[in-house]
Amino acid sequence: MLAALAAVWWAAPAAQASVGVGVQAAPVRLAGVARVGQNYQLPALAVINTGSRPEAITVRVQRILPGPGRAVPPAWVRVDRQGMRVAPHAEASIPLGLSVPGGAKPGVYLTELVVYGSALVRAGTANLGAAAATKLEFRVTAGPAGLLGFVPGWAGWAGGWLFLLALLAVAGTAARRSGLRLRLVRSTAGGQPADLPWSRHG
Amino acid sequence: MGNRWVWFVVAVLLVVVIGKVGSGSGGGNTAGPAHEGQLTIHFSAITTFNTVTISPSDAQCGHYHGGKYPNESSNTLGQPNGMCSVGQYPVTKIEDLPIKITYSGLAGSVYIKSGNAIPADNGTQWRLCGPHNGEKSICTGPEAKPGPYQFAVKNFAGSGLPPTTLTAYPVCDYQFDDGSCSAVRTQSQQEGFDIIGPYWQKNPSTTWSVTVTWIAVPAK
Numbered sequence: 001m002l003a004a005l006a007a008v009w010w011a012a013p014a015a016q017a018s019v020g021v022g023v024q025a026a027p028v029r030l031a032g033v034a035r036v037g038q039n040y041q042l043p044a045l046a047v048i049n050t051g052s053r054p055e056a057i058t059v060r061v062q063r064i065l066p067g068p069g070r071a072v073p074p075a076w077v078r079v080d081r082q083g084m085r086v087a088p089h090a091e092a093s094i095p096l097g098l099s100v101p102g103g104a105k106p107g108v109y110l111t112e113l114v115v116y117g118s119a120l121v122r123a124g125t126a127n128l129g130a131a132a133a134t135k136l137e138f139r140v141t142a143g144p145a146g147l148l149g150f151v152p153g154w155a156g157w158a159g160g161w162l163f164l165l166a167l168l169a170v171a172g173t174a175a176r177r178s179g180l181r182l183r184l185v186r187s188t189a190g191g192q193p194a195d196l197p198w199s200r201h202g
Numbered sequence: 203m204g205n206r207w208v209w210f211v212v213a214v215l216l217v218v219v220i221g222k223v224g225s226g227s228g229g230g231n232t233a234g235p236a237h238e239g240q241l242t243i244h245f246s247a248i249t250t251f252n253t254v255t256i257s258p259s260d261a262q263c264g265h266y267h268g269g270k271y272p273n274e275s276s277n278t279l280g281q282p283n284g285m286c287s288v289g290q291y292p293v294t295k296i297e298d299l300p301i302k303i304t305y306s307g308l309a310g311s312v313y314i315k316s317g318n319a320i321p322a323d324n325g326t327q328w329r330l331c332g333p334h335n336g337e338k339s340i341c342t343g344p345e346a347k348p349g350p351y352q353f354a355v356k357n358f359a360g361s362g363l364p365p366t367t368l369t370a371y372p373v374c375d376y377q378f379d380d381g382s383c384s385a386v387r388t389q390s391q392q393e394g395f396d397i398i399g400p401y402w403q404k405n406p407s408t409t410w411s412v413t414v415t416w417i418a419v420p421a422k
Contacts, residue, residue, distance in 0.1 A: 017260075022253025025308045025420060050255045050306070064313065064372050065422050091249070114372075114417065121411050123322040125260045126288050126397070128301060129415035132252050133313075178209035 020050030020130045021057065021117040027135035028113060034100045034140045042077075042096035042136075047115050049086040051130065056083045056118040059094060061111050064133055069110030072136060076100060077113075098138065106142045110135065252307030254418040261288045261300060263397055278408065279399035283347045289394020293360040299392035303378065303416050305385035312385050313417040314375035316355045316368040319397075321407035328353040328400055328410070332367040339370060343401040351403050355414060357395040365396060372417050385418070 024046040034040055049055045059082065061074035078097035086092045096113075112133040121127050265287045269280015279286060290298040305312050319328035331341040331352040342349030356365035361380035374383035378391045395414060 018255050018257035019259040020253055020255030020304075022251035022307065022418065025250040025252045025310075027420075046249045046251070048251050048253060050253045051259065053259065062372075064417075064419055067422060112419070116415070121320070121413060122260055123411050124262075124409040125411055126263055126395070127260045127411055127413040128256045128258070129413050130254050130256050130417075131415050132254055132418040134252070134420055174209045177206070179206045 018050075018052045019055070019117050019128060021055060021115050021132050022048040022050055023113070023115040023132040023134045025134065027137050028096065029136075030098060030138035034098060034138050036100055036104050036106075036140060036142055037102045038100055040098040040100075042098050044093040044095050045113060045115070045134070046091060046093055047086065047132075048091045049088055049117070051117065052088050054088065055086050057086055057092070057094065058082055058116045058118075059096075060114045060116065061136070062114045062133075063110075064112045064114070065135075067110060069108045069137070070105065072109050072111035076104075077136070100140055104140050106140050108137070108139050110137050112136070250308060252310050252418045252420060253305070254312060254416050255304045255306070256416055257302045257304075258300075263288055265290060268399075279397070279410075281399065281403070282401040283343065284399045285396055286399075287394065287396045289358070291358045291365060291394065291396060293358065293394075296360070296392060299358075299360055299394045301393045301395075302390055303375075303393060304388070304390040305378075305418055306388050307418065308421070309384070309386050310421050311383045311419045312375045312378040312391075313372040313383060313419050314357065314368060314378075315370060315372045315415050315417070317370070317413045317415070319353050319410045319412045321405050322409035322411075323405070323407040325405045325407055326351060326403075328403065330355065330368070330370050332369055347401065348398055349401050352400050353412075354398040355395055355412065356398070357393050357414070359391055359393045368395075368414065372415075372419070375416065 028042055028045060030040055030042060045059065047057055049057075059079045061072055061077045063071045076099055078099065080095040080097065084092055084094060113136050114131050114133045116131045117129060263286035266276050266278060266280070266284065267286075268284040269275055270282060273281040273284075275284060278284070289300050293299060303312065316330050318330055321327065328348075329339060329352050331339045331348050331354055341347055341352055341354060343352065348354050355368040357368060357375070357377050358365040359377035359380070361377065363377060363381060366376050376383060377393055378385065379389070397412065
C-alpha cells in the first residue's frame with residue numbers, strides 16, 4: 001500500500017509536466033528599408049512559456065517555409081538575450097538587431113525566427129521539445145544611407161540641421177548686403193509716427 | 203545697384219527654401235494631434251501568440267524488440283536495428299499514444315524534427331537518418347534501415363496513417379491533422395513514436411537520449 005502511494009506521489013509531477021513555448025503571431029518587420037552596410041534595431045520579439053517549468057529560450061534564424069524572398073544569413077540577426085529564462089506561463093521580450101553587410105544583395109528578405117525551449121535533456125529518455133516560429137521580413141536597398149556608405153544614420157540628421165543653420169547665415173548675410181531694411185513704425189492716435197526711443201539717432 | 207538686386211534675389215530664394223524645408227514639404231504625413239470635433243483614443247491590445255505545448259515533457263522508450271542472437275534484447279536496443287517505442291503501433295487504444303501536442307493561436311501548422319541520439323558518455327552520436335532525406339542522412343543499412351551509428355525515428359497517431367520518418371530539419375507533421383499538419387486555434391493530437399537503432403555500433407554507453415521537437419509554424 002505504501003509502495004503504491006509512493007509510486008503515485010513519484011509519478012504525479014511527471015504526468016503533469018509539460019513543455020511549451022509560443023511566439024508572437026505577427027511577423028517581425030523592419031520599419032522602413034534597410035540599407036547596405038547599416039545596423040538596425042528590430043522590434044523586440046514577444047515570447048511566452050506555456051509549459052509547466054522554467055525555460056531557457058533560444059532564438060534561431062531558420063528558413064522553414066518556402067516563399068519569395070532571399071534567405072537571411074543567421075549572422076545578420078543579433079539576438080541580445082539568448083538563453084533568457086522565462087518562468088512558466090510568463091511572457092518576455094527578446095531584443096533583436098539587424099546588421100546588413102556591405103556585400104548584401106538588394107531585395108526582399110524572408111526567414112523564420114524559431115523560438116526553442118530548453119528541452120532539458122535527461123539521459124536515457126526520449127525528450128520532447130517545443131518550439132514556435134514567426135516570420136522576419138525586411139527589404140534591402142543598395143543605396144547608402146548618407147553621402148557615404150559608412151556614415152551612420154544619425155549623422156545624416158545632424159548634417160541636415162547644420163545645413164539649415166548655414167542657409168540661415170547665408171540668408172542673413174545676403175539680406176544685409178542687398179540693403180534690405182525693415183522699418184518698424186508705430187502709429188499714434190493722431191496718425192503721426194510715435195517717437196520711439198530706439199529710433200533716435202542722437 | 204545691380205549687385206544689390208542679385209543679393210536681394212538670393213536672400214528671397216533662401217528664405218523660400220528654408221520655409222519649404224521647415225514646413226515639411228515631403229508631405230504625406232497627416233498624422234497629428236486631434237482636431238476640433240475629433241477624439242483620439244489610445245488603447246492597448248494583447249499580443250497574439252502561436253504556441254505549441256507538449257505533455258509530458260519526456261517519455262521512456264519501451265516495448266523493446268529486435269536484433270539478432272546474440273545481440274537481441276527485450277529491454278534495450280538490440281543489434282542490428284533493434285526497436286523501442288514511446289506508445290504502441292498499431293494503435294488500438296488512446297493509451298498507445300502517450301504524447302499530447304496542443305497547438306494554440308492563429309491558424310498555422312505543426313512541424314516536427316528530431317535530434318541525434320546522444321550517449322551519456324558524450325561519445326559518438328547516432329546520426330538521424332531516413333529513406334528519403336536527401337542530403338547526407340540517408341539510411342545506409344540493408345532494406346533502407348539505419349546503418350552503423352545511424353538511427354531513425356517514426357511518429358504515429360491514431361489516424362490510420364503509417365508512421366512517418368522524422369528528419370533533422372523541421373517538416374510538416376502529417377500525423378497532427380490526419381494527413382496534414384494544419385492547425386487551428388486550440389487543436390490537439392495524441393501521438394507516439396518508434397526508435398530504430400543502428401545496424402551496429404561500438405559505443406560502450408548503455409544510456410542514450412534523443413529530443414523530438416514539435417514546432418508551431420505560421421501560415422504561409
